[in-house]
Amino acid sequence: MLSITYLSSAVEQWSDDELEELLRHARGTNATVEVTGMLLYSGGNFIQTLEGPDEAVDAIMAKVEDDSRHQGVLVVRREEVADRLFSGWSMGFRRVSPGEAEEIPGFTDYLDTGTIEGADTRRHAVMTFHRVFRERIR
Template sequence: MLSLTYLSSSARPWDPADLESLLRRSRAANEAAGLTGALLYWDGNFVQTLEGPAPAVRQTFGRISVDPRHRGVFIVLREEVEVRAFEGWSMGFREVDGDTAAGLPGFTDYLRTGRRLGLGGDESNAEVFHRVFRDAVR
């Protein structure tokens, strides 16, 4: 199984409706391809980890790397893994106030807090990049 983490910047600002549309399409495509992972977006910058069967990860990243909505796409980590760091994670997005968000299943205020993603065990290499991204935007 392949785990690939990349960073990119958006070619234009993304509003909540843009992100919701992206996530709806991505969730369906990733599920069909057997991919899991995590996507963080903050102030025009993305960090995403894709994990799953190597051909599906390569194909998905290939589409992302030529997508004109991204610029400066570069891989920061590519490794063979035996265990998924983001098993069972699916992407979701909703713009809500903090109290409402805290009650949503799967919600994490990871970008605003110092807490880990809560995946258990030792921090994976992919989680390190997500933490560094989070710490840089806080």
């Protein structure tokens, strides 16, 4: 199984509607090809980790690299993994206050803590990229 973490910048800021459309499309596509992962977006910048069958992850990355809405796509980590780090994650999007977020079923405080249940230290490089991203958006 392949895990890729990449960074990119949006050519223009994405609206909530554009992000929601991306998530709708990605949920359907990713489920059919057994790809999981997570995506963070802030201030026109993305960091995403994709994990799943090699061919499926590579195909998604090819689409990202060809997407004219992205620039500066940089793969910062590519590795074969035995286990998924984001196996139970389902993408969602909604702008909410911190208090409202805690009331959402499935809420995780990942953006504050960087903690993922079941994550081990061998995947520390990916976690470092996500931590740095979180710190920059504050």
